[in-house]
Amino acid sequence: MKLHEYQAKELFRRYSVPVPEGITASNPGEALDAARRLSAYPVVVKAQIHAGGRGKGGGVRVARNDQEVTEAATVILGSRLVTAQTGPQGRQVHRLLVEQVLDLARELYLSIIPDRSSAALLVMASQDGGMDIETVAANTPERIIRVKVDPLLSIQPFHCRRVAFGLGLPPILHRHFTNLLTNLFRLFVENDCGLVEVNPLVVTGDEQLIALDAKIDLDDNGLPRHPELASWRDEAEEDPLELAAARAGLNYINLDGNIGNMVNGAGLAMATMDLIKQAGGEPANFLDVGGGANAAMIEEGFRIILSDPKVRGILINIFGGILRCDVLAEGIIQAARSSRINVPVVIRMEGTNVDKGRRLLADSGLELTTAVDLADAAGKIAAIINSGSRA
Amino acid sequence: MSIFIDHRTRLMVQGITGREGRFHTRQCLDYGTRVVAGVTPGKGGQKVDDIPVFDSVRQASEVTGADCSLVFVPPLFAADAILEAAEAEIPLIVAITEGIPILDMLKVKKYLAGTPSRLIGPNCPGLISPDSSKVGIMPGAIHTRGTIGVVSRSGTLTYEVVHQLTHEGLGQSTCVGIGGDPVVGTGFIDCLAAFEADPLTTGVVMVGEIGGSSEEEAADFVAAKMSKPVVGFIAGLTAPPGRRMGHAGAIVSGAGSSAAAKIAALEKGGIRVCRDLASLGRICKGIFG
Numbered sequence: 001m002k003l004h005e006y007q008a009k010e011l012f013r014r015y016s017v018p019v020p021e022g023i024t025a026s027n028p029g030e031a032l033d034a035a036r037r038l039s040a041y042p043v044v045v046k047a048q049i050h051a052g053g054r055g056k057g058g059g060v061r062v063a064r065n066d067q068e069v070t071e072a073a074t075v076i077l078g079s080r081l082v083t084a085q086t087g088p089q090g091r092q093v094h095r096l097l098v099e100q101v102l103d104l105a106r107e108l109y110l111s112i113i114p115d116r117s118s119a120a121l122l123v124m125a126s127q128d129g130g131m132d133i134e135t136v137a138a139n140t141p142e143r144i145i146r147v148k149v150d151p152l153l154s155i156q157p158f159h160c161r162r163v164a165f166g167l168g169l170p171p172i173l174h175r176h177f178t179n180l181l182t183n184l185f186r187l188f189v190e191n192d193c194g195l196v197e198v199n200p201l202v203v204t205g206d207e208q209l210i211a212l213d214a215k216i217d218l219d220d221n222g223l224p225r226h227p228e229l230a231s232w233r234d235e236a237e238e239d240p241l242e243l244a245a246a247r248a249g250l251n252y253i254n255l256d257g258n259i260g261n262m263v264n265g266a267g268l269a270m271a272t273m274d275l276i277k278q279a280g281g282e283p284a285n286f287l288d289v290g291g292g293a294n295a296a297m298i299e300e301g302f303r304i305i306l307s308d309p310k311v312r313g314i315l316i317n318i319f320g321g322i323l324r325c326d327v328l329a330e331g332i333i334q335a336a337r338s339s340r341i342n343v344p345v346v347i348r349m350e351g352t353n354v355d356k357g358r359r360l361l362a363d364s365g366l367e368l369t370t371a372v373d374l375a376d377a378a379g380k381i382a383a384i385i386n387s388g389s390r391a
Numbered sequence: 392m393s394i395f396i397d398h399r400t401r402l403m404v405q406g407i408t409g410r411e412g413r414f415h416t417r418q419c420l421d422y423g424t425r426v427v428a429g430v431t432p433g434k435g436g437q438k439v440d441d442i443p444v445f446d447s448v449r450q451a452s453e454v455t456g457a458d459c460s461l462v463f464v465p466p467l468f469a470a471d472a473i474l475e476a477a478e479a480e481i482p483l484i485v486a487i488t489e490g491i492p493i494l495d496m497l498k499v500k501k502y503l504a505g506t507p508s509r510l511i512g513p514n515c516p517g518l519i520s521p522d523s524s525k526v527g528i529m530p531g532a533i534h535t536r537g538t539i540g541v542v543s544r545s546g547t548l549t550y551e552v553v554h555q556l557t558h559e560g561l562g563q564s565t566c567v568g569i570g571g572d573p574v575v576g577t578g579f580i581d582c583l584a585a586f587e588a589d590p591l592t593t594g595v596v597m598v599g600e601i602g603g604s605s606e607e608e609a610a611d612f613v614a615a616k617m618s619k620p621v622v623g624f625i626a627g628l629t630a631p632p633g634r635r636m637g638h639a640g641a642i643v644s645g646a647g648s649s650a651a652a653k654i655a656a657l658e659k660g661g662i663r664v665c666r667d668l669a670s671l672g673r674i675c676k677g678i679f680g
Contacts, residue, residue: 114493116573116603116640119500151497192492221466221639222492251637266571266637267545267600270626271668274650277629278667286630288637291528291546319547319554321516321530350554352530374551374669 001218002050006097007232008196008214015187017180018210022099024048031073032066034098041065045072048095050237052132052215053083059093062101069098094236102210107200108167109133110181112188120148121188123155123181125163129200155185169203176209191229192222241304248300250289257282259381260305260314260343262298264289264323272317275374279382284311291322298331303339313384315377316347325349325357333364344369344384348377393520393565394540394585394592395483395509396459400524403428403451403481405472406463407439411487415463415528416440422525427455448472449479461517461526462486469513470495477508484576485526486513493639496574503576510576514639516546516568527568529553537562539679540586542579543598544571544605544638548626552598555672561679564592571638573602579609587617594620594679596671597662599653601627602641606653610660622675623662625650 003011009019023034035043047059054060059081061072073096080090107129115122125145128136137144145166149155160178169177180201188196195217202212223230235243245252251266259281263269266288273283285308289301305314318328328349335341348371349357361368371377402419406412407429417440420426428451429439435446445451448460460481464472469488476484477499491513503510511518517527521534533550535557543549549568556563567582569575579597586592595617599606606625613621628650630636632643643649657664663678665671 114497114573117605117608119497119504119574121497150501151494152501189494192494194493219493221490222494224467225492253634253636255631263547265545265547266641267543267548267598267626268551270600270630270636270641271548271551271624273630274626274628275668283629286634286636319550321547321550322528351533351550378669 001220001223001233003216003232004048004234005214006048008216011187011216012211012214015183017183020099020102020210020212022097025073025096025098026094028070028073031096031098032069035069038100042101043069044099044101045069045076046097047076047081047093048097049081049091049093051083051085051091053085057081057083102202103205104202105205106203109199110201111197112185113195115148118148121151123147123149123163125167127167155182173207173209180209191226192219194219241307245304248297250287250297250301252304253286255283255285257284258310258312260284260311262287262289262301262305263317264291264293264319268319272315275378276315276381279378281381281385284308293323295327295331295334298328299335302335306339311343313343313381314345315381317377318349320349320351320353324353325351326353326360329357329360333360333366336366346371346377346380348374393523394589395518395565396520396524396526398523400459401425401427401457402526403430403457403460405430405460407431407444408434409463412463413439419525422531424524424526428457448475448481452479452481459483459526462488464488466490470499473499473510474502477503477506481508483509485511485517487515487517487528489514493573496572500574511567512570512575514572515570516549518565518567520565521563533557535562537564538591538593539563540592540595541566542582543568544600545598548598552596552671556675559672559676561675564589571640573640578605580612583609583612583617587619596675597621597623599625600641601630601643601650602648604648607656610656610662613662614660620678621662622678623657623664624668624671625653
């Protein structure tokens with residue numbers, strides 16, 4: 001789960017990681033009020049959406065007086081902000097963060113992520129703050145400092161000094177930096193984070209270290225341990241179909257293609273999407289119904305796929321193990337009877353109770369195409385795509 | 392022969408009194424696995440399917456001589472269960488649980504590195520040596536005894552692969568699901584090395600997916616150390632970057648973790664990569680048959 005910048009900064013404050021003075025606003029009046037409560041102009045007005053690249057997209061504006069704050073807030077709020085990370089449809093802005101503008105001497109980069117191959121926590125830092133770190137890593141990898149921290153040892157002052165020296169910080173700032181990184185690390189561990197990123201971490205003209213931006217992704221698996229953070233979820237940032245699927249216990253991702261699909265198991269679902277592509281189509285979604293799916297979940301999965309107007313055909317691929325083929329067949333039959341299925345459906349199933357499942361489908365009187373194996377299923381999907389029209 | 396488990400394996404089930412634990416214990420027993428103990432703290436003295444339940448792993452292993460543990464404990468308590476098994480020096484721990492927080496797994500992995508225990512999973516279907524022992528949740532009936540090793544990050548995708556192998560008359564020595572999480576106990580390389588050393592295994596099918604770099608590292612290992620033929624499959628060619636495809640570990644981030652990059656690495660390592668899942672069995676027949 002992603003946090004908004006203002007939420008991440010609230011966590012930073014709780015862990016004594018310095019952030020600029022700032023207040024959130026959801027209408028121009030509140031924005032003006034926020035600006036007046038800050039110590040002085042200029043202020044910066046920042047769109048709060050779950051995507052980076054906001055500055056280049058026009059979502060971050062500096063305002064020097066009351067009028068400029070009102071103007072900036074009016075323009076940004078309610079607009080659909082398009083950035084490098086939002087896709088062409090953009091994201092609607094519902095909230096702003098109004099902050100004091102700082103006097104910057106240097107911009108640094110600092111982040112913490114789990115490193116899957118070494119099973120350590122990886123602290124990354126760079127003198128090239130304010131830039132996209134992937135670009136820095138690609139062009140000037142020597143300018144990135146990496147320090148691995150053993151999760152059983154946790155962070156020690158020597159780890160922090162290694163980063164501070166690597167960043168070329170003056171010795172007068174080392175103690176301050178060690179405190180900051182130690183606190184950031186504690187924040188990461190105590191809140192089950194998946195990513196904490198400060199880009200930029202700034203050194204101000206009067207030699208203060210301040211987190212100018214803040215990005216936090218939480219590990220969804222750890223979220224049950226943090227009910228307060230779970231309540232910070234902003235559903236307006238999520239795809240409505242994905243949200244409906246999550247509520248039904250389905251793992252669904254909305255994609256741009258024309259062939260819907262429903263599969264049990266994530267790996268088989270990915271492989272089925274690839275098969276659709278090889279048959280000449282494009283997958284309209286990823287949908288893993290999981291091992292414990294029941295008839296009602298299958299029905300809900302159908303409803304979600306069919307509510308996507310791009311879908312011209314559906315491929316169902318189930319390898320029955322724990323999920324039995326007869327249960328799947330019942331779900332499909334229920335779904336077909338309750339919601340009008342107006343596109344061709346190809347069903348391939350194998351595994352536990354496959355004969356019973358096939359018999360149920362055959363006896364249902366529904367117009368469903370069954371496939372005996374994956375090659376057969378791919379061929380039947382290709383036929384739908386090549387027919388070029390809805391059935 | 393087989394790797395990691397065989398007919399002598401003495402299995403305990405952690406979380407045996409839960410719904411899943413109970414169900415799959417029955418399935419393992421029906422397959423012929425020697426299930427000797429169950430563990431659920433606070434339920435010691437009870438029985439599940441005539442199998443004695445103990446309060447702790449240490450007690451269970453001392454009384455029954457169990458040398459392998461299958462973990463069905465819920466996600467927020469699973470790390471503790473794995474650590475308890477490792478502390479009791481259980482040689483093989485197989486964690487089925489999906490959804491363990493990554494920070495818990497980092498600690499588990501570091502701790503296990505200093506013990507003799509091997510962890511398989513988490514978020515995996517377990518492993519099976521056909522006709523000898525099943526320590527997992529896979530449907531036993533699709534497997535046949537034979538000489539092909541299978542190692543995979545996925546569950547049902549592995550069943551599909553095994554089904555095609557069986558259909559082509561290619562039996563399996565052992566099939567290992569190493570799990571779909573970013574941090575897993577046993578990786579591709581451990582399994583490939585074990586298959587290379589196993590006299591009965593004649594070839595290996597390796598099933599990978601987007602995310603991380605374990606397939607690339609495995610490809611280097613195959614090129615340097617393996618004499619047996621390896622067929623590869625990578626899922627996720629159509630997965631968009633930055634989206635997590637179901638498995639916590641399946642996400643394309645940066646240039647290196649995409650399916651295309653992995654396929655290129657596998658081919659460079661001398662692995663025959665099958666690009667079309669529908670023809671995997673046939674390709675294996677051509678290479679192993």
